[in-house]
Amino acid sequence: MANITAAEHPKLVLEMTAMERTTPAHYDEWNVRHQQLLDNDKYLNEQFINVFSDSAAAHNSIYRGKNLTNVYTVDEICQRISAGTFKDLYVGDYFDISITTGLGGTETVRCILAGFDVFWNNGDTAFTKHHAVIVPKDCFKTKSVMNDTNVTTGGYVGSKMYKTVLPVYAAALQTALNNHILSHRELLTTAVSTTGNSNAGASITGYASNWEWKDCLVKLMSEIQVYGSTVLSSSFYDTGCDNRK
Numbered sequence: 001m002a003n004i005t006a007a008e009h010p011k012l013v014l015e016m017t018a019m020e021r022t023t024p025a026h027y028d029e030w031n032v033r034h035q036q037l038l039d040n041d042k043y044l045n046e047q048f049i050n051v052f053s054d055s056a057a058a059h060n061s062i063y064r065g066k067n068l069t070n071v072y073t074v075d076e077i078c079q080r081i082s083a084g085t086f087k088d089l090y091v092g093d094y095f096d097i098s099i100t101t102g103l104g105g106t107e108t109v110r111c112i113l114a115g116f117d118v119f120w121n122n123g124d125t126a127f128t129k130h131h132a133v134i135v136p137k138d139c140f141k142t143k144s145v146m147n148d149t150n151v152t153t154g155g156y157v158g159s160k161m162y163k164t165v166l167p168v169y170a171a172a173l174q175t176a177l178n179n180h181i182l183s184h185r186e187l188l189t190t191a192v193s194t195t196g197n198s199n200a201g202a203s204i205t206g207y208a209s210n211w212e213w214k215d216c217l218v219k220l221m222s223e224i225q226v227y228g229s230t231v232l233s234s235s236f237y238d239t240g241c242d243n244r245k
Contacts, residue, residue, distance in 0.1 A: 004031060004034055004035055004038060005038075006035075006038040006039050006041070006042040007035075007039050007042070010038075010039035010040070010042045010043040010046075011039070011043060012040055012043045012044070013036055013039070013040060016033055016036055017033075019033075054084075054085040054086065054087060055086075056084070056086060056116035056117035056120070056130070059086040059089060059090050059091070059116050060091060060115055060116055060118075062090045062091060063090065063091045063092045064090035064091070064092050064093055065092035065093065065094070066090070066092075066093045066094075067093075067094060067095070068089075068093050068094065068095040069094075069095045069096045072088075072095075074095070074097065074176075074177055074178055074180070075178055075180075077089065077095065078177070078178070078180040081116070081130060081131060081132045082129070082130055082131075082180075083130065084117075084130035086116050086130075086132070089113060089116070089132070090113070091113060091114065091115065091116075092112065092113065093112075093113045094110050094111055094112045094113065094137065095110075095111055096108050096109070096110050096111070097109050097111060097173075097176040097177065098176060099169070099172040099173060099175070099176045100172060101142075101168050101169060101171075101172045102168065103140075103142045103144070103165070103168055103169075104140055104141045104142035107140065107141050109136050109140070109173070109176070110136065110137035110138065111134045111135075111136065111137075112134065112135050112136070112137050113132050113133075113134060114132075114133045114134065114135045115132070115133045116130075116131070116132050116133075117130055117131060118131075118133045119131065119133075119184050122184070122185070123184060123185030123186075123213065124185055124213040125185060127184045127185065129182055131182055131184075135221070140169065144160075144161060144165045145160065145161070146159045146160065146161045147159050147160045147161075148160060152192040152194075152206065153192070154190060154191065154192075155188070155189030155190050155191050155192050155208050155210070155211075155237075156188045156189045156190075156208075156220075157188050157189065157190045157212065157214060158190065161220070162188070162219075166218050166219065166220075169218055170217040170218040173217075173218060174217065181217050181218070182217075183215050183216065183217055184215075184216055185213045185214065185215060185216065186213070186214055186216040186219060186240060187211045187212070187213060187214075187240030188211060188212065188214045188216070188219070188240060189208040189210065189211050189237050189238060189240070190210050190211055190212045191208070191209045191210035192206060192207065192208050192209060192234075193206060193207055193208075193209040194206050198234040198235070199230070199233055199234055199235050199236075200232040200233065200234055201232075204234075206234060207234035207235040207237075208234050208235045208237035208238045209235070209237065210237065211237045211240060222238070222239055222240065223238070223239070224239055
């Protein structure tokens, strides 16, 4: 039995010759109409893929929450991300990995896809690699502090969290994700003034007073990323470039 195949480069045709009582009852009359329907279907499907499906904006607009752990491997997920198609990946989808650190031993981390190409063109040097932002569903099982004492010297960049704790988890996550974590540039606070009023509210003293572009693999989320707005940020330096949820 012969098959009808859609055209290689179909065009959308919105008119079709109507069948009438005088139309010959011949297969050619049916085939030409079936051909038009196939071509229209292929054209619309290609437009859907090009305009909607395979773009960061489209996939950022859909929450799904599907468990991908046993659907794709880490490498397969990352290939779909690096290709910029984000095929079958949507906000809220997640997969589980196992990490081992000297701080918390071995633990399972549920990686949630929180957004696609969020940092596109961001940084003092434009970041132009397709990417996904991953947020662990739960905190790591071992608690940590920003600093061992009640100080804010050096801001975020000067903290124990930044210099000692996060690098441990960055290395473990990089291993578990087969070295797919991309380094990008972030504005991070480098100084805190202990005098002057904080934006956090009346009678609160001290505020972040400077920042600097830094290479980043893993970092804490900003208030805007967590809540959608500032809550107790001491100044605009605290937000940096992480200014959207």
